[in-house]
Amino acid sequence: MDLENQKRVKEFTEEYGAENIVVLLGAAEGEASGLAAETVTAGDPTFAGPLTGVSLGLKVYHVCEPEIKELIDEAVYEEQISMMEMVLDVDDIISEMTAIRDEFCKY
């Protein structure tokens, strides 16, 4: 995850409390989604950014996961996401995200 984004996630967490933060991802690949999810839960696996060694354990979802999809207005989802949903390997993303949440999410 981009170092600046790691910094922002860390600052928001300090400001609002980890239990009040949900990180929403839009990555195009399961692996990239998993890496970003790991960064905001277990800590930066690349040991490069502000979240290195910082286990925030935040709630983290990909925008194509059913938990998020059902919260979004159908027309908006159709207009903004449906094309990407057709393109992405959503099952792979869900399995990567679920595995990371099961292991590292604290909330």
Add this chain to the structure above:
Amino acid sequence: MNSVVKGTGYILVHTPDMIMRNGTTQTTEMIVNPGSEYLKELPNHIRTYDQAVNYYPNQTYIGNMTPAELAAIEGPWYDKPMENAPRYGKFGEIMPEAEFYLLMQTCDVFDLMRLHKDFVAEHLEAFKANPIIDETIVARVNAGVEQDEIEHFVNDEHAEGIYYNDKLVGYLKRAHDVDVNLSAHVMLENIVSKASSVLATLYAVQNAGINKEDVDYIIDCCEEACGDMNQRGGGNFAKATAEIAGLVNASGSDVRGFCAGPAHAIVDAASLVKSGAFKCVIVSAGGCTAKLGMNGKDHVKKGLPILEDVLGGFAIVITENDGVSAEINLDMLGKHSVGTGSAPQAVISALVTQSLDKHGLKITDIDKYSPEMQNPDVTKPAGAGDVPLGNYKMIGALAVKRGEIDKKDLASFPAKHGMMGWAPTQGHIPSGVPYIGFAREEIMRGEIKKAMIIGKGSLFLGRMTNLFDGMSFVMQTNTAAEAQAAAGVSEDEVKVLIGKALKEFAANLIAE
């Protein structure tokens, strides 16, 4: 009449010693994890010059094989060398590091860079032997300095060391004592960009078959900025490049837009020519040291060589319509506007279907799309997937949503309307433009009629706006003959007819 793509130049420079010292992934790692396993392991993953030359994607970039030929070889390509591949290609070359250091020195007009005299002596003949390097550039080579001077500037004066095979062979010093914009680090990045832009420009001029004096204007679209503390991005790479390349009649300016820069610059250039402001405009860009080894951590972790070991450069010559070359159709532009939004769906619609809808065309009416043409060998192991394929899937999915193809045909859309990526991950370098040289040829051979070049840029990286950006244009078969036919008899034809009539009249007089 539309302007045409008269010729193109594409060059790579193999810079193994710059990966560790100038690539930001490595320089950042040296700050945050100085003793890391990655930094220890990286030197074992550097490719030799021959390995970089014998690499199929690099051979495609310089024009020795077509995108279709590359796609016929199953990837990954890094472990399938193309034996004895040539250094030179029809679009340009893959320059070795030592010769590039000499080129960099010739592009330094402020005596900031000096190489060791033995190094210069050792590599000067090879530099001179390159047919594209003319005597005016050779004349700019400095004979070199002693090791003491190099060590003094590197150790005591904050100069950047120039390394060859890990040995200190030169320096590039700061251009100001306190101004960070003129620090040795920035000057090195800028001179690298300028030198690789010069090389690409020289090839583009040669390949277009024009004289250097014919060039009226040059637009640089790299992602660096040159200036000082009072005007950090003052410019102007373009004119600096033109000076060394010998474009004596050219002025120029810089256009920026992250990776979308090239598409913006080409639309600007085509507009300048079509409007009649200038007859011949070059769009050029050099390479970026900061991105060397950008995905190196993943490559090393997965046992691959560091594939981001080359700088890229390109130049496109755009001229008045010559009646044969592929045209740039300015009636078919796509752009990401402020109100477009940043969802991929909105972005792709703005860039792809905006211009098609204006002309009642379907997505399938474009024969080939050239979006971000990054080499998947580089991006897939880094978890970023196959970038061109991702783009083709998005364009295909949009065609499904518009009812222009069946969902079952989505899987075959990328192969039919797309290509495998071959360009190095140098930001602006893979952004649509690598295909322009091939597109020109395929259009002129009648293999395709229309190609869409798409540039996308991540403006948010500059922290000035959260907006995304993009620009697209269409290259097409030359329509000059059609336009003339539609306009009736041309002026030239009238002259020919009058001449013929006069000759006949004179012949009749003589006969009488």
